[in-house]
Amino acid sequence: MQVSTLNLSYAAFAVCTIAVLFYRRRHSLNLLLSIRGPPSPSLLWGNLLQLMLPDNYGDFEFGWQKEYGSVYRIKGCLGQNRLIISDPLAIKHIINTPTFTHPPGFLRNAALAFGRSVASVQGDEHRRFRGAMSIGFSAKVVRSFAPIFTDVARKTIREWELLCTPGAPTTLNVCQLLDRATLDIISQAALGIHINTVQDPQHPLAKSHTNILAAAFKRTSLTLMADHLSGFLPSFIFRQIVHLPIASMQAVSAFRTVTERLIRTKADELGTQEVANDLLSTIRNGRSGNSKMTIPELTDQIRILLVAGQDPTSVILAWSLYWLAANPDFQAKLRLEIRLATENAADGQLDYDGMTLLNALVKETLRFHPAVPITERIATEDAVLPLAEAVVTSDGQRLSQLPVKKGQAIMIAIASYHRLEALWGEDAHEFNPSRWLDGNPCKGNALGPYGHLLSFLGGPRVCLGWRFGVLEAQVILSELIASFDFTLPESSCVRSRLSGTEGVPFDAGRKGLDLCLTRV
Helix, strand or coil: CHHHHHHHHHHHHHHHHHHHHHHHHHHHHHHHHHCCCCCCCCCCCCCHHHHHCCCCCCCCHHHHHHHHCCEEEEECHHHCEEEEECCHHHHHHHHHCCCEECCHHHHHHHHHHHCCCCCCCCHHHHHHHHHHHHHHHCHHHHHCCHHHHHHHHHHHHHHHHHHCCCCCCEEEEHHHHHHHHHHHHHHHHHHCCCCCCCCCCCCHHHHHHHHHHHHHCCCCHHHHHHHHHHCCCCHHHHCCHHHCCCHHHHHHHHHHHHHHHHHHHHHHHCCCCCCCCCHHHHHHHHCCHHHCCCHHHHHHHHHHHHHHCCHHHHHHHHHHHHHHHHCHHHHHHHHHHHHHHHHCCECCECCHHHCHHHHHHHHHHHHHCCCCCEEEEEECCCEEEEEEEEEECCCCCEEEEEEECCCCEEEEEHHHHCCCHHHHCCCCCCCCHHHHCCCCCCCCCCCCCECCECCCCCHHHCCCCHHHHHHHHHHHHHHHHHHEEEECCCCCCEEEEEECCEEEEEECCEECCEEEEEEC
16 A cells, blocks of 8 residues: 555656646747747748848848847748847857857868867867967967068059059959958968968969868858758768768868868978977977877868968958948048058057057957858757846747757847947947947947957857957058058949858959059
8 A cells, every 4th residue: 555655656746747847848938939030931941041141141130130129039941940149148148158059060060171170079179179279379479470461461462553553443353362362371370381372373272262162151042951951960971971072072172182281291390490480380389288289180270270260351351441442531541540650660560459540440340240240059958048138028028038948049140249229329230430439339248359249259169369360450451551542333232141151242243342442
């Protein structure tokens, strides 16, 4: 009798536990579905084509933010529920908490293209890689690269001079040389090799680099679906994808082959040079013990640096020149600031951080055109997100915090965060570098390492090379603006579209930016 009673007690407890868990799960699902958001126009792609592939990036996203607030729900591929978040407190929690990681598909694709790099690993391995690489991105080391930035910028100027008509404006696609200039810089800074694609674009690295950006990172409706499905493929099948005879996989294979050859040649030279002023040598020689990386590990890190250190900076430079061309008064004032700084420079060393207009331009460009406007995370366990602004659900509830279940897909809307009027003012949707002249205009707490901006993300996965990118932009812009006047062509119609993860300029339907250049 006692046994039966005990069994009944256990059974009752089990039933109650299951009921509670079922209730919580259903309540959580109901809560998720009560988060407001736009209607889905497609059973296959949900709202993703509107979000990722509009004519101009943000056409839908910024309207959704205005209508639904800083937290709302959209449909992803095949009916997946995704949360779009620009709330600063929620973002701070997400980027600083190991509960939220990149989704499996992203990690697999990053490993496929670059190997086991800081972009594709998690946990202790990620911390070890970052620890070993951080010595190469200290403020002191980054400043030592300034002569490289200056030299390549002046080569770019000479090439533009050859293309320009003396005394008259000449229309050029500025992205072509900017892409090559930033590739020259990161190749020399990372590996100590002078590929000089500004003057000769035929180097094998330049070709493989162009191909991997054009093919492997192309955004279409099919790649959006493939990205979604890739996370569900068994690992042994996914590893065979690289052998498929398609353009994107051939581009990945060629890029890996070319970079491995270059990096191994450089690695063989380590220890034979009297002075080595490049990232590979600095990282290789700067650590010992468990944090020291092997040559294969270094190879994978340098691969990601060659892409992450080139394309985003090129995009920021192009958008900066576009907005200077659209704002001739600000451009004239900035040119004067650069000339005065050059005249007053001690030993020819410009104080780039002391140039207020230059830094206002760089920060506003990073705010208005973050290189990565949106990035995805997934909850690895149940969690609760704090909110700076309450969310009003479809049934009228006001949520001051948001429970999320394990497996929930979350998209950190960086571009939307940068346009929150509560943080950046009523003119948040306008490009206005003057907002930075009286200090930091952001009314919230800092999330990223530079200007309260999320352009370099933040937390444990903050961009290692943010100082490198900022100084590179400062130096190159100073040289270009001192040498040329930039204006917009009469029929200019520039759009921002996603290429890979970046919002790049598209002009007349193709990637690029036409500007009129006049030598000054």
